[in-house]
Amino acid sequence: MINTNEIMETLHMIDQEKLDVRTITMGISLFECVCDDERRLAQNIYDRVTSQAERLVQVGEEIERDFGVPIVNKRVAVTPAALVCGAVKDPLKIAMALDRAGKAVGVDFIGGYTALVQKGMTQADRRLIESIPEALASTDILCSSVNVASTRAGINMDAVGLCGQVIKDLAEKTREKDGLGCAKLVVFCNAVEDNPFMAGAFFGPGEGDSAVSVGVSGPGTVKRALEKIKDAPLDVVAETVKRTAFRVTRVGQLVAREASRRLRVPFGIVDLSLAPTPAVGDSVAHILEEMGLERCGTHGSTAALALLNDAVKKGGVMASSQVGGLSGAFIPLSEDIGMIRAAEEGALTLDKLEAMTCVCSVGLDMIAVPGDTSAETLSAIIADEAAIGMINTKTTAVRVIPAPGRKVGDKVEFGGLLGWAPVIPVHPFSSAAFIRRGGRIPAPLNSLKN
Amino acid sequence: MTDSVSKAVVTVLGFDQKGIIARVSNVLYHHNVNILDISQTVISGYFNMIMLVDISAPDCPFSRLKEELGQTGNEIGVQIRIQKNEIFEAMHQI
Numbered sequence: 001m002i003n004t005n006e007i008m009e010t011l012h013m014i015d016q017e018k019l020d021v022r023t024i025t026m027g028i029s030l031f032e033c034v035c036d037d038e039r040r041l042a043q044n045i046y047d048r049v050t051s052q053a054e055r056l057v058q059v060g061e062e063i064e065r066d067f068g069v070p071i072v073n074k075r076v077a078v079t080p081a082a083l084v085c086g087a088v089k090d091p092l093k094i095a096m097a098l099d100r101a102g103k104a105v106g107v108d109f110i111g112g113y114t115a116l117v118q119k120g121m122t123q124a125d126r127r128l129i130e131s132i133p134e135a136l137a138s139t140d141i142l143c144s145s146v147n148v149a150s151t152r153a154g155i156n157m158d159a160v161g162l163c164g165q166v167i168k169d170l171a172e173k174t175r176e177k178d179g180l181g182c183a184k185l186v187v188f189c190n191a192v193e194d195n196p197f198m199a200g201a202f203f204g205p206g207e208g209d210s211a212v213s214v215g216v217s218g219p220g221t222v223k224r225a226l227e228k229i230k231d232a233p234l235d236v237v238a239e240t241v242k243r244t245a246f247r248v249t250r251v252g253q254l255v256a257r258e259a260s261r262r263l264r265v266p267f268g269i270v271d272l273s274l275a276p277t278p279a280v281g282d283s284v285a286h287i288l289e290e291m292g293l294e295r296c297g298t299h300g301s302t303a304a305l306a307l308l309n310d311a312v313k314k315g316g317v318m319a320s321s322q323v324g325g326l327s328g329a330f331i332p333l334s335e336d337i338g339m340i341r342a343a344e345e346g347a348l349t350l351d352k353l354e355a356m357t358c359v360c361s362v363g364l365d366m367i368a369v370p371g372d373t374s375a376e377t378l379s380a381i382i383a384d385e386a387a388i389g390m391i392n393t394k395t396t397a398v399r400v401i402p403a404p405g406r407k408v409g410d411k412v413e414f415g416g417l418l419g420w421a422p423v424i425p426v427h428p429f430s431s432a433a434f435i436r437r438g439g440r441i442p443a444p445l446n447s448l449k450n
Numbered sequence: 451m452t453d454s455v456s457k458a459v460v461t462v463l464g465f466d467q468k469g470i471i472a473r474v475s476n477v478l479y480h481h482n483v484n485i486l487d488i489s490q491t492v493i494s495g496y497f498n499m500i501m502l503v504d505i506s507a508p509d510c511p512f513s514r515l516k517e518e519l520g521q522t523g524n525e526i527g528v529q530i531r532i533q534k535n536e537i538f539e540a541m542h543q544i
Contacts, residue, residue, distance in 0.1 A: 004489050006542040007459055007500050011531075013541075065513055068533035247541045254540040 285338025328361025464528025
């Protein structure tokens with residue numbers, strides 16, 4: 001009746017290998033709040049979020065207690081704010097209302113100060129994007145995202161140009177915290193509507209009234225599993241990752257199902273992403289190094305990451321009834337102790353990171369660049385990532401922090417799960433004339449693939 | 451309890467000493483929790499016990515039970531945990 005080994009293994013995974021559920025994220029539709037009076041819209045949104053998510057944190061804690069698995073964050077994601085702000089002039093009030101509502105229900109983050117502008121920009125979209133620096137500088141837990149490209153629509157280079165400037169302004173407005181505001185803004189290509197991970201979470205217009213989704217974690221468990229099969233061929237490595245991912249995802253599935261039942265909100269998805277934290281033993285870079293690379297970022301890193309990312313998905317898909325979100329391995333620089341070391345030692349550069357994002361989840365994430373990086377260079381970095389996503393039909397994103405006054409080699413502290421990052425160099429040559437052209441990069445051909 | 455989950459796993463880890471099982475079963479008995487199965491090993495003085503218990507009719511909330519077991523553990527210097535059985539089933543059974 002009792003399988004001692006299995007029970008001990010589970011306890012070991014939780015205690016020593018830092019298996020946890022990274023987040024329970026409740027998606028909340030705000031369409032019912034729509035109104036052309038700013039104050040009433042803000043109040044409607046506040047009321048909607050606080051009533052729908054009232055028990056979220058409490059239920060999260062109950063589940064943690066019942067199963068003995070840490071649930072690190074509880075979050076709320078809402079309908080992209082630009083879609084509900086169309087009839088009002090000042091989206092800032094909505095930003096404040098969301099931030100207040102999130103704090104009132106006790107969540108760690110609330111995401112959805114978002115505009116979807118992959119093809120064109122409405123007046124409301126533009127107003128919202130232009131308000132992002134002020135909105136994120138004057139709130140604490142609000143997160144924002146902009147989708148500037150998709151495989152079907154191409155890349156909206158006007159929006160890309162605007163976002164570079166927004167990131168620059170946001171860094172300046174949060175100067176005393178080393179540009180921390182930029183950690184709360186993600187610029188996407190092919191953004192997904194059900195992503196539970198911040199800062200890019202929003203609850204897409206194709207979703208229902210509400211849903212709970214879960215993001216799992218567990219790089220530590222994968223690393224430990226690989227430690228036991230030193231020198232085994234890579235197909236054995238892939239198989240081991242799959243098995244581990246299966247177990248990790250089963251925990252996510254259980255938590256998601258329980259949360260859905262207890263909150264009486266439909267179960268959304270389980271996101272299979274391997275999300276690292278700055279804690280020792282919770283690093284994606286260390287998994288790649290365990291596979292036989294001296295440092296993450298050296299030759300072979302892209303191949304190793306491709307194997308890892310694919311095996312995580314294969315294991316996870318079998319373990320959950322509904323898989324979605326970003327589902328892959330994350331490589332946020334500042335949130336991964338192995339990535340931080342690799343960047344400090346010069347093994348991991350911006351160019352190699354860009355290459356690695358071709359085969360894994362998301363993109364250039366939590367990367368500190370020099371404070372004097374121009375808005376056009378930031379836009380060009382976004383354009384490159386968006387192109388990778390657009391051509392490869394995958395989600396990519398950029399979350400860079402041009403830390404004001406900081407130079408290459410300086411350290412930038414973000415604190416908590418966001419960790420710290422060494423400032424890494426960008427190319428010194430200008431992309432300004434390219435970005436100034438604006439317009440659109442057309443959607444790609446989906447045949448003649450080479 | 452409104453919860454449909456009825457089984458939980460109690461695990462005790464720590465250095466062996468007299469009365470560990472007595473203390474744990476005492477707490478369970480007082481809250482009307484039945485022990486279904488028990489497995490115990492002592493390897494070079496390190497005590498390792500796993501109990502499967504029925505929590506379909508305890509006289510207190512699960513959180514209280516967890517707290518009391520944790521306290522008992524603190525008093526005798528071992529780690530005592532109670533987790534609902536589903537987590538183990540989820541991870542190891544298809």
